[in-house]
Amino acid sequence: MNDFNDFYAEGAQALFDRGVKEVPRAYIQPQHERPSAAARLVPGKQLPVIDLSRFHGDGRNQVMEELKSACESWGFFHLINHGFPDSSMKAMLEVVRQFFELPAEIKMRFFQKIGTGRKARYGLSFNTELDRVSDWKDFLAHPCHPLSDELISTWPDVPLHYREIATEYAKNVRALALRLLALLSESLGLRESFIYEAFKGHHQLLVINHYPPCPQPDLTLGVRGHTDVYGFTIVQHDDVPGLEVMKDGSWYAVSSIPNAFVINIGDQLEILSNGRYKSIKHRAVVNSERTRFSIVSFYGPSHDATIAPAAEVIRQQPDQKAEYREILFEDYLREFFSRGLDNKFNINSLKIKK
Numbered sequence: 200m201n202d203f204n205d206f207y208a209e210g211a212q213a214l215f216d217r218g219v220k221e222v223p224r225a226y227i228q229p230q231h232e233r234p235s236a237a238a239r240l241v242p243g244k245q246l247p248v249i250d251l252s253r254f255h256g257d258g259r260n261q262v263m264e265e266l267k268s269a270c271e272s273w274g275f276f277h278l279i280n281h282g283f284p285d286s287s288m289k290a291m292l293e294v295v296r297q298f299f300e301l302p303a304e305i306k307m308r309f310f311q312k313i314g315t316g317r318k319a320r321y322g323l324s325f326n327t328e329l330d331r332v333s334d335w336k337d338f339l340a341h342p343c344h345p346l347s348d349e350l351i352s353t354w355p356d357v358p359l360h361y362r363e364i365a366t367e368y369a370k371n372v373r374a375l376a377l378r379l380l381a382l383l384s385e386s387l388g389l390r391e392s393f394i395y396e397a398f399k400g401h402h403q404l405l406v407i408n409h410y411p412p413c414p415q416p417d418l419t420l421g422v423r424g425h426t427d428v429y430g431f432t433i434v435q436h437d438d439v440p441g442l443e444v445m446k447d448g449s450w451y452a453v454s455s456i457p458n459a460f461v462i463n464i465g466d467q468l469e470i471l472s473n474g475r476y477k478s479i480k481h482r483a484v485v486n487s488e489r490t491r492f493s494i495v496s497f498y499g500p501s502h503d504a505t506i507a508p509a510a511e512v513i514r515q516q517p518d519q520k521a522e523y524r525e526i527l528f529e530d531y532l533r534e535f536f537s538r539g540l541d542n543k544f545n546i547n548s549l550k551i552k553k
């Protein structure tokens with residue numbers, strides 16, 4: 200085994216626990232990807248904030264406009280007053296902390312080198328066989344829909360209340376996701392149930408990212424720049440900064456608002472909206488002081504759904520032409536998971552050439 204693989208198997212948490220003072224070679228990003236070599240970090244500018252409670256009142260039209268504009272320009276927004284129980288957010292973060300504190304041999308019971316989106320997975324990098332540079336993180340991922348005893352029995356049985364708390368969290372995420380689906384449909388001028396139906400059986404994948412402190416945070420990344428492949432993403436952060444969003448060629452650091460979620464548009468909604476809504480590149484940087492967690496729920500089509508630009512959206516556009524080819528979501532996911540993070544499958548391959 201070369202040292203690349205040695206370090207790979209070890210993972211960021213183990214390196215941190217061992218007290219390494221230098222980031223091993225396998226974690227060092229090429230110059231142009233490093234946080235310090237990146238485009239300016241633009242201070243002050245912030246993601247739009249959408250207040251979900253205002254959809255019920257007088258401000259509805261205005262908030263709908265804000266939602267539309269956030270999805271068109273940023274592809275990202277903070278969501279506040281979302282009705283998601285605070286107790287469920289707190290309990291999830293706590294049980295997740297406990298999971299990552301478990302001894303490595305217990306977490307490794309769930310270890311898989313490559314993801315499929317179908318099985319519970321403890322991972323040390325996106326694709327342990329193909330990534331040329333590893334992420335400074337470890338993570339736990341598992342599907343959450345359709346929720347059944349059989350599905351839940353495939354989730355980690357440790358810590359003690361993990362399954363119970365994650366079940367509650369998954370139900371709350373789904374309830375929020377269904378509200379967002381209706382609002383996003385309406386914001387595109389589609390009937391309320393349009394995206395709900397387009398996603399067919401629906402898929403919901405939970406990914407919990409754990410970023411231990413890093414001795415040389417300028418050399419590595421928690422997650423390299425990527426777009427999310429599902430419909431949209433619902434992210435719960437703790438209070439440690441790290442998420443950065445690419446806009447107009449610059450990286451913007453996203454602040455954390457207590458009890459808010461960060462929502463972002465994924466590739467499938469970019470396709471369905473014929474490019475009106477943007478699946479924006481983002482990444483996570485790490486720091487030398489504090490452990491950071493993000494609890495990420497990907498929501499989107501079931502594997503057997505075919506995603507295509509919506510005819511009604513195309514009709515509203517000046518060119519009135521589909522910009523993307525349709526694709527079976529299973530094929531999209533297969534491409535995505537079969538590559539390393541360095542060579543990630545890209546939505547551009549579906550763009551119709553003019």
Ligand SMILES: O=C(O)CCC(=O)C(=O)O
Nearest residue numbers: 406408422442483493495
């Ligand atoms: O940790 C974060 O804030 C972002 C993680 C992320 O982008 C992802 O898991 O897709």
Ligand SMILES: [Fe+2]
Nearest residue numbers: 425426427481
């Ligand atoms: Fe992401």
